[in-house]
Amino acid sequence: xxxxxxxNEEKVFNSGHAACPGCSEALAIRYIVNTLGPxxxxxxxxxxxxxxxxxxPLSSMRMPVYQTTLEASAASATGIARALKxxxxxxxxxxxxxxxxxxxxIGFQALSSAAExxxxxxxxxxxxxxxxxxxxxxxxxxxxLAYTASTPAGKPTxxxxxxxxxxxxxxxxxxTATTGYPEDLARKVAKAxxxxxxxxxxxxTPCLDGWGLADNAGPKVSRLAVETGVFxxxxxxxxxxxxxNFGSKGTPVSQYLSLQKRYRHLNQAQIEEIQREVxxxxxxxxxxxxx
Amino acid sequence: xxxxxxxxLVNGNHAVAYGVKLAQPKVVPIYPITPQTPIVEKIxxxxxxxxxxxxxxxxxxxxxxxxxxxxxxxxxxxxFTATASQGLMLMHEMxxxxxxxxxxxxxxxxxRTIGSPWGFWPDQTDSLAQRDxxxxxxxxxxxxxxxxxVLQAYRVAEKVMLPAMVMxxxxxxxxxxxxxxxxxxxxxxxxxxxxxxxxxxxxxxGESWGNTVNQEMFYRHRRxxxxxMDSVVDVAQEADTEWRELTGRGYGIIEKYRCEGAxxxxxxxxxxxxxxxDAVDNLRKEGVTVGLLKVKLFRPFPTEAVRQAxxxxxxxxxxxxxxxxxxxxxxxxxxxxxxxxxxxGPAVHGYLTGVGGTNISPxxxxxxxxxxxxxxPVASSVWKG
Numbered sequence: 001x002x003x004x005x006x007x008n009e010e011k012v013f014n015s016g017h018a019a020c021p022g023c024s025e026a027l028a029i030r031y032i033v034n035t036l037g038p039x040x041x042x043x044x045x046x047x048x049x050x051x052x053x054x055x056x057p058l059s060s061m062r063m064p065v066y067q068t069t070l071e072a073s074a075a076s077a078t079g080i081a082r083a084l085k086x087x088x089x090x091x092x093x094x095x096x097x098x099x100x101x102x103x104x105x106i107g108f109q110a111l112s113s114a115a116e117x118x119x120x121x122x123x124x125x126x127x128x129x130x131x132x133x134x135x136x137x138x139x140x141x142x143x144x145l146a147y148t149a150s151t152p153a154g155k156p157t158x159x160x161x162x163x164x165x166x167x168x169x170x171x172x173x174x175x176t177a178t179t180g181y182p183e184d185l186a187r188k189v190a191k192a193x194x195x196x197x198x199x200x201x202x203x204x205t206p207c208l209d210g211w212g213l214a215d216n217a218g219p220k221v222s223r224l225a226v227e228t229g230v231f232x233x234x235x236x237x238x239x240x241x242x243x244x245n246f247g248s249k250g251t252p253v254s255q256y257l258s259l260q261k262r263y264r265h266l267n268q269a270q271i272e273e274i275q276r277e278v279x280x281x282x283x284x285x286x287x288x289x290x291x
Numbered sequence: 292x293x294x295x296x297x298x299x300l301v302n303g304n305h306a307v308a309y310g311v312k313l314a315q316p317k318v319v320p321i322y323p324i325t326p327q328t329p330i331v332e333k334i335x336x337x338x339x340x341x342x343x344x345x346x347x348x349x350x351x352x353x354x355x356x357x358x359x360x361x362x363x364x365x366x367x368x369x370x371f372t373a374t375a376s377q378g379l380m381l382m383h384e385m386x387x388x389x390x391x392x393x394x395x396x397x398x399x400x401x402x403r404t405i406g407s408p409w410g411f412w413p414d415q416t417d418s419l420a421q422r423d424x425x426x427x428x429x430x431x432x433x434x435x436x437x438x439x440x441v442l443q444a445y446r447v448a449e450k451v452m453l454p455a456m457v458m459x460x461x462x463x464x465x466x467x468x469x470x471x472x473x474x475x476x477x478x479x480x481x482x483x484x485x486x487x488x489x490x491x492x493x494x495x496x497g498e499s500w501g502n503t504v505n506q507e508m509f510y511r512h513r514r515x516x517x518x519x520m521d522s523v524v525d526v527a528q529e530a531d532t533e534w535r536e537l538t539g540r541g542y543g544i545i546e547k548y549r550c551e552g553a554x555x556x557x558x559x560x561x562x563x564x565x566x567x568x569d570a571v572d573n574l575r576k577e578g579v580t581v582g583l584l585k586v587k588l589f590r591p592f593p594t595e596a597v598r599q600a601x602x603x604x605x606x607x608x609x610x611x612x613x614x615x616x617x618x619x620x621x622x623x624x625x626x627x628x629x630x631x632x633x634x635x636g637p638a639v640h641g642y643l644t645g646v647g648g649t650n651i652s653p654x655x656x657x658x659x660x661x662x663x664x665x666x667x668p669v670a671s672s673v674w675k676g
Contacts, residue, residue, distance in 0.1 A: 064497060075356075220519060
């Protein structure tokens with residue numbers, strides 16, 4: 001069913017933006033805003049997404065974008081959604097597009113509260129597993145043993161499992177997605193668009209510079225993240241109904257790690273340790289799927 | 292006076308809530324903090340009873356409450372929130388963001404000590420420490436003035452497109468019962484036009500806000516914000532005059548009380564004004580020629596009005612229930628700056644009185660007046676209990 005989805009784009013995102021050539025985030029933004037269409041108000045905190053949105057008076061998106069402070073995205077979206085409701089506007093969509101620093105870390109308090117209140121907006125986290133816009137520092141999304149500028153010996157603790165944390169809020173819709181599966185990403189945005197309440201999508205967006213990838217490696221690394229079981233693609237409705245879209249194909253995690261300079265310091269034992277962690281997480285998640 | 296006006300016995304915070312109800316904001320993000328909470332509790336009761344149609348957002352922090360206020364305002368609806376002390380401190384970043392976005396939010400702040408250590412006492416340092424955030428600031432003496440000022444603040448904020456905060460002090464005003472006249476809705480509707488901003492977040496307009504600007508654009512933006520702030524003095528004066536015409540109550544942006552022929556004028560803000568009025572009355576009875584200048588509008592500072600009011604007065608005694616370590620009383624600093632270069636300007640005593648909520652009685656103020664008359668002022672603020 002997923003493979004059969006036809007991407008239906010309205011041209012909201014334009015070329016000429018300031019993303020690096022080959023940037024996964026630009027690809028993700030395209031499928032998000034072109035699926036939502038122009039009757040949308042965006043909220044963007046400081047991030048590469050803000051850079052891609054464009055400096056005043058330019059804009060890469062044919063829709064209003066409010067650039068907020070790093071920790072306030074979900075609260076800012078709340079204010080817009082409630083004002084639209086107060087005005088009797090039931091058609092305009094509100095979407096946050098934020099990075100993992102602005103979501104997993106400093107923006108988490110506001111996000112958790114908006115989820116608890118079931119505010120009526122879509123929150124998309126473009127997850128590149130670190131503060132890439134400030135030069136690749138560690139966030140709580142950075143995976144175990146990955147090099148960043150603030151964890152030069154490798155991060156000593158695992159990535160925060162935000163997908164499960166958001167599902168535990170029992171919001172109407174939670175999904176994981178990645179840019180190597182554009183139909184799946186676009187379908188999830190289209191699905192979220194039709195649901196009321198807080199909808200959360202975390203999109204793994206490999207960062208060429210921050211991960212140390214070749215300019216054309218974004219889609220390949222994204223697909224390997226799924227095929228190795230590092231980042232399974234799934235949906236959770238109301239915190240309970242789990243659906244798997246794309247899971248592990250049993251591809252060794254070493255194939256995913258070897259394309260990324262942030263892992264080049266790893267020894268064999270460490271690679272095996274990561275493989276065991278990925279296997280364990282995948283086995284644990286599998287039990288949750290209803291079919 | 293309008294015959295439909297309604298007199299009720301309420302505390303200062305509930306008086307504020309009645310004012311907010313009349314302004315009919317559409318979005319009210321809230322977060323509880325003592326001693327502000329009765330304001331938002333009352334608004335919640337109004338909503339539950341169907342007397343207010345409003346989106347209440349029970350935010351998880353004051354920071355988020357203010358973040359939601361900004362975007363709701365930018366989406367084109369009237370908004371309100373209330374806070375105090377630590378809550379205002381947590382909002383600090385968003386206060387700058389609000390004025391930068393030219394969002395005409397009205398917020399009520401109940402002045403309370405800032406930790407550490409913890410305290411719950413009247414002290415204006417919380418809001419005075421926000422004096423440079425681009426918000427209009429009003430300080431009120433009693434519940435009636437707070438109710439009236441909330442409505443004036445909406446009128447001024449939405450005219451100049453800047454946010455406004457209105458203050459009264461913890462417990463002395465926030466929880467003290469008083470008879471308050473609640474104006475009729477028709478009177479307020481006549482006074483306060485519908486909020487319908489030209490620029491807003493709206494897909495039909497396609498305008499964005501907050502994108503990175505270059506140095507020249509930032510410079511122009513700050514200059515424009517400053518011009519808007521400068522215009523507030525006249526707009527606030529006009530808003531007060533018109534409110535007086537409609538309701539019989541007006542306060543001015545400053546108020547001179549019994550200043551005729553005064554050898555010394557007390558200058559203060561907030562609840563201390565009421566105490567100082569009694570002190571002035573008592574001293575006048577004893578033949579001491581003393582007057583009082585109440586500063587109601589603190590941001591923008593009404594420099595010209597204050598200079599005119601104090602021209603030719605030999606001595607001024609500033610009473611500050613607030614304290615900035617390293618510089619002293621906020622009002623003392625501002626007043627000295629406002630009077631700088633004035634021919635025949637007064638000698639200015641600055642006294643730190645009631646900081647942390649210590650009790651200052653009319654008798655205390657009377658003895659400070661006698662001391663100030665007989666001594667030469669020093670440059671910095673002096674601790675006086």
